[in-house]
Amino acid sequence: xxxxxxxxxxxxxxxxxxxxxxKLFGKRQLGQLSVFEFISGIVVAVIAANVSIGLGISFAHxxxxxxxxxxxxxxxxxxxxxxxxxxDLVEGKGTIFIKDGKIMEDNLKKERFSSxxxxxxxxxxxxxxxADVEFAxxxxxxxxxxxxxxxxxxxxxxDLAIKVAPIKEPQAxxxxxxxxxxxxxxxxxxxxxxxxxxxxLGVSVENVYLAQVDSYGQLNVDLFDDKLQVPSPQEKPLLxxxxxxxxxxLELFALSTENQAAKxxxxxxxQKLQTAVDKLTIYLQD
Numbered sequence: 001x002x003x004x005x006x007x008x009x010x011x012x013x014x015x016x017x018x019x020x021x022x023k024l025f026g027k028r029q030l031g032q033l034s035v036f037e038f039i040s041g042i043v044v045a046v047i048a049a050n051v052s053i054g055l056g057i058s059f060a061h062x063x064x065x066x067x068x069x070x071x072x073x074x075x076x077x078x079x080x081x082x083x084x085x086x087x088d089l090v091e092g093k094g095t096i097f098i099k100d101g102k103i104m105e106d107n108l109k110k111e112r113f114s115s116x117x118x119x120x121x122x123x124x125x126x127x128x129x130x131a132d133v134e135f136a137x138x139x140x141x142x143x144x145x146x147x148x149x150x151x152x153x154x155x156x157x158x159d160l161a162i163k164v165a166p167i168k169e170p171q172a173x174x175x176x177x178x179x180x181x182x183x184x185x186x187x188x189x190x191x192x193x194x195x196x197x198x199x200x201l202g203v204s205v206e207n208v209y210l211a212q213v214d215s216y217g218q219l220n221v222d223l224f225d226d227k228l229q230v231p232s233p234q235e236k237p238l239l240x241x242x243x244x245x246x247x248x249x250l251e252l253f254a255l256s257t258e259n260q261a262a263k264x265x266x267x268x269x270x271q272k273l274q275t276a277v278d279k280l281t282i283y284l285q286d
């Protein structure tokens with residue numbers, strides 16, 4: 001067998017093996033890998049490269065070496081899931097940099113961090129004064145988790161006792177001009193509904209780069225042609241406006257009629273509709 005053919009066979013085989021087995025490492029990003037996992041990845045890459053082009057190296061011995069460097073990190077990862085000491089040993093522990101608003105200088109020195117390094121990490125979290133921080137910890141992956149002091153935390157609707165509408169995950173129903181039937185059925189909608197909504201916007205499926213259905217059943221569309229403007233969904237504002245108009249009409253009828261029974265009926269239903277409007281406003285307003 002020619003050497004170049006053997007190199008191709010070895011390389012393709014190793015690519016498949018490395019791809020399949022690397023799935024065992026999970027979906028961690030590079031910065032989330034432990035030191036041992038990072039080193040193992042480098043060693044595996046070196047071994048795979050040497051076995052691919054090192055025709056004097058036994059392919060079986062190369063696979064054995066790869067298996068060892070794959071299995072040990074995977075087994076340690078499984079043990080780390082069940083054992084806190086093993087997890088601390090393999091993945092490391094977080095180091096407190098700021099506690100109760102006080103910078104822990106000894107911990108900074110332990111992790112070889114200067115005050116400039118700390119300030120840089122804080123700025124990455126949109127914090128520009130260490131005095132604004134109540135608690136900060138350097139995680140095992142090198143990221144800095146920051147808890148601002150209470151007075152420096154942003155307000156939330158909960159702080160203001162404001163009710164907000166719940167939001168569910170939007171479903172992409174068109175990508176690259178192709179209809180995605182599974183997400184469409186997930187939200188309980190049909191192809192006929194989708195085509196009707198696109199007709200309202202005056203576009204065809206082929207012109208749509210991305211279309212998503214939000215938790216209220218509204219279709220949001222982005223076209224391939226960025227120069228074309230697609231109007232925002234108006235179902236919710238129109239429904240709210242219609243309800244408010246009906247409530248106003250009932251109130252007007254109650255004021256204009258002389259029939260006491262009709263006046264009472266109009267007033268009662270006007271109040272009921274106003275109650276419904278008050279409850280639904282947070283869901284229907286943009």
